Amino acid sequence: MSVQERKERERAGRERLILATARELAEQQGWDAVTTRRLAERIEYSQPVLYSHFRGKREIIGAVALEGAAEMAAALRAAASASSSAAASATDGPRARVTSLARAYLGFAERNPAVYDAMFQLDGGLAFATEDTPEPLKDAFAALLERLGEVAGDGVNPALFTEVFWAALHGLATLTRAGRLPPGDAERRVELLVDRLAMI
Amino acid sequence: MSVQERKERERAGRERLILATARELAEQQGWDAVTTRRLAERIEYSQPVLYSHFRGKREIIGAVALEGAAEMAAALRAAASASSSAAASATDGPRARVTSLARAYLGFAERNPAVYDAMFQLDGGLAFATEDTPEPLKDAFAALLERLGEVAGDGVNPALFTEVFWAALHGLATLTRAGRLPPGDAERRVELLVDRLAMI
DNA sequence: CTCGTATGTCTAGCGGTGCTAGGATCGAAT
DNA sequence: ATTCGATCCTAGCACCGCTAGACATACGAG
Numbered sequence: 519m520s521v522q523e524r525k526e527r528e529r530a531g532r533e534r535l536i537l538a539t540a541r542e543l544a545e546q547q548g549w550d551a552v553t554t555r556r557l558a559e560r561i562e563y564s565q566p567v568l569y570s571h572f573r574g575k576r577e578i579i580g581a582v583a584l585e586g587a588a589e590m591a592a593a594l595r596a597a598a599s600a601s602s603s604a605a606a607s608a609t610d611g612p613r614a615r616v617t618s619l620a621r622a623y624l625g626f627a628e629r630n631p632a633v634y635d636a637m638f639q640l641d642g643g644l645a646f647a648t649e650d651t652p653e654p655l656k657d658a659f660a661a662l663l664e665r666l667g668e669v670a671g672d673g674v675n676p677a678l679f680t681e682v683f684w685a686a687l688h689g690l691a692t693l694t695r696a697g698r699l700p701p702g703d704a705e706r707r708v709e710l711l712v713d714r715l716a717m718i
Numbered sequence: 719m720s721v722q723e724r725k726e727r728e729r730a731g732r733e734r735l736i737l738a739t740a741r742e743l744a745e746q747q748g749w750d751a752v753t754t755r756r757l758a759e760r761i762e763y764s765q766p767v768l769y770s771h772f773r774g775k776r777e778i779i780g781a782v783a784l785e786g787a788a789e790m791a792a793a794l795r796a797a798a799s800a801s802s803s804a805a806a807s808a809t810d811g812p813r814a815r816v817t818s819l820a821r822a823y824l825g826f827a828e829r830n831p832a833v834y835d836a837m838f839q840l841d842g843g844l845a846f847a848t849e850d851t852p853e854p855l856k857d858a859f860a861a862l863l864e865r866l867g868e869v870a871g872d873g874v875n876p877a878l879f880t881e882v883f884w885a886a887l888h889g890l891a892t893l894t895r896a897g898r899l900p901p902g903d904a905e906r907r908v909e910l911l912v913d914r915l916a917m918i
Numbered sequence: 919c920t921c922g923t924a925t926g927t928c929t930a931g932c933g934g935t936g937c938t939a940g941g942a943t944c945g946a947a948t
Numbered sequence: 949a950t951t952c953g954a955t956c957c958t959a960g961c962a963c964c965g966c967t968a969g970a971c972a973t974a975c976g977a978g
Contacts (some may be wrong), residue, residue, distance in 0.1 A: 554965060564928050566967075575965065638898065639839070646898040674910065681899055682890070682907050682914075686882070689889030698838065698846040699881055707882050710874065714915050754936060764957050766938075775936065
């Protein structure tokens with residue numbers, strides 16, 4: 519029995535190694551550089567080993583995306599609670615919480631571009647907006663919804679409002695990183711977005 | 719002289735054929751299906767011919783993107799003027815113009831997903847937000863700016879406002895098409911976006 | 919302790935990709 | 949008619965994702 523357990527531990531460890539290596543390589547040189555050959559070489563195994571853990575490259579991307587979704591959800595919740603636990607939480611109120619939520623979202627995308635790509639730009643074979651959407655993805659959306667629901671405004675479906683707000687953040691994140699928007703005015707764009715969308 | 723002119727005409731015609739074929743193939747089966755071999759076969763030439771017109775696949779994508787930018791600019795201007803030339807233009811005013819502008823943008827993205835990808839999702843080697851940005855791209859942004867400037871609100875830089883509005887539209891377009899947003903509520907999201915962002 | 923077996927890993931290779939070197943061919947100009 | 953230059957194609961490079969089948973290793977049974 520103990521032998522089998524040890525093997526399972528080793529196997530799980532190797533799977534974490536694969537994902538961590540893929541992620542690191544993607545962040546360093548982009549997902550195009552994450553080839554099965556390079557990945558195999560870095561983990562010091564041959565290519566077929568990858569296929570005993572994942573069906574293929576797409577599934578590796580999907581696994582990294584799920585990791586990232588969990589981290590993003592945590593980052594969003596941390597940002598929201600941090601801004602409310604600070605000195606004067608009652609006065610700055612929901613306005614400051616939404617702003618720091620938006621900054622946290624864009625900050626995550628900026629600090630983890632490859633992970634963000636895995637989540638939203640690449641095909642990781644994940645289901646979205648359906649009942650069999652993986653839990654971490656639903657939870658990341660829920661983290662947004664928790665803070666944005668209170669500023670949706672009267673008579674506006676909180677989920678619908680969150681979708682629009684999220685889309686705007688996603689647009690800012692992707693266009694900024696692709697060099698489609700002048701990089702200097704990022705902060706002003708965030709403030710404008712929050713001022714207009716959020717009903718304080 | 720006439721011989722040379724004929725050859726140049728033939729060459730220009732073949733270049734249009736390449737782009738039209740690439741675009742058609744991309745719209746039918748996605749850009750992944752646009753390989754140099756398939757493209758060459760469809761235009762009934764060998765692969766190297768492609769490289770006498772374009773540096774590589776990236777440049778073909780970029781050329782399609784420029785075509786698309788010109789079309790999008792025209793579509794946006796048409797939508798804006800159509801809504802104002804309709805019956806009661808003075809009463810519905812800028813609000814209706816902005817809504818139809820947004821619908822036109824999202825409609826273009828939905829009807830020409832491959833072209834939209836070439837413009838904003840893929841690497842076509844084009845410069846953005848710099849002085850040497852190709853004219854069609856600047857013009858498409860200008861088409862947005864023309865209509866959105868009047869609803870930016872007091873003291874808000876029209877260009878900055880246009881960037882934010884554009885980012886929101888871009889987010890809606892990409893997330894919707896990737897199945898990341900429930901497809902049914904598209905129209906309600908547009909209305910919410912326009913209601914909140916545009917200062918009527 | 920030895921021996922089959924079963925698990926795990928690797929080597930080698932498939933069909934595909936973007937891209938290019940070098941030779942053949944064809945048409946224009948002399 | 950012949951040369952010469954532009955034009956195009958065949959063939960091939962290195963790389964991609966992925967897989968079949970050989971091999972070795974480590975296990976459990978006797």
